[in-house]
Amino acid sequence: MFRYGGIPYSGIYNIEQYTAVAASRSIKIKLLIRCQVPQYINTDAVNLGQILRNLVDxxxxxxxxxxxxxxxxxxxxxxxxxxxxxxxxxxxxxxKVHLLFKPFQLMDLGYAGTGLGLYISKLYAELLGGDIRLTDTGKRGTTFLLSIKNQANA
Structure with a gap:
C-alpha cells in the first residue's frame, strides 16, 4: 500500500545518515537541489526514501x-x-549492464549484498509512476537517474 502525501523535499533524503561511513573513507556526499524543485513533493515518502537509500548505499x-x-x-x-x-x-x-535490475545480481564490486536493491528500486519507481535507469558507466563512475511523478501535479 502506498501513502501519498505532500512531503518537503528536504525531508525525503537525510544525508546525515551516511556521514560517518563517508567520512571514514574521506568520501564527500553532495546534495544539490535546483531552485525549481517545489517545496513539497507529493509521493510516497517511504518508498522514495528506500530507492534513494539503495542508490546511495x-x-x-x-x-x-x-x-x-x-x-x-x-x-x-x-x-x-x-x-x-x-x-x-x-x-x-x-x-553486465543488462543484469542491473534483475533479482539476485551482484556486480562484482568487491562488497557483499543480496543483489535485490536495484531490482526493488525499479519496482518502486514504476509504482510511483516513474523509472530508474543507468545513464553512464564510464571509466570513472556511474550515474543513475530516477524520475518520479509529482502526484500533486499529475
Whole structure:
C-alpha cells in the first residue's frame, strides 16, 4: 500500500545518515537541489526514501576513498522530479549492464549484498509512476537517474 502525501523535499533524503561511513573513507556526499524543485513533493515518502537509500548505499560501496557522491534533484517537467545519483567508482562493465535490475545480481564490486536493491528500486519507481535507469558507466563512475511523478501535479 502506498501513502501519498505532500512531503518537503528536504525531508525525503537525510544525508546525515551516511556521514560517518563517508567520512571514514574521506568520501564527500553532495546534495544539490535546483531552485525549481517545489517545496513539497507529493509521493510516497517511504518508498522514495528506500530507492534513494539503495542508490546511495551502492554509490558508497563503489566509490573509492577521497572521491565524491552527488545527489542532484531537479524538475524535468511540470509533474516530474528527477534524482541523479553520481559516483566516481570504477563503473559497471558493459557486459553486465543488462543484469542491473534483475533479482539476485551482484556486480562484482568487491562488497557483499543480496543483489535485490536495484531490482526493488525499479519496482518502486514504476509504482510511483516513474523509472530508474543507468545513464553512464564510464571509466570513472556511474550515474543513475530516477524520475518520479509529482502526484500533486499529475
Amino acid at each position: 551502492n554509490a558508497l560501496k563503489a566509490a573509492p576513498e577521497g572521491t565524491n557522491i552527488t545527489l542532484f534533484v531537479n524538475v524535468v517537467e511540470e509533474s516530474r522530479i528527477l534524482f541523479e545519483v553520481i559516483d566516481q567508482g570504477k563503473g559497471i562493465s558493459p557486459e
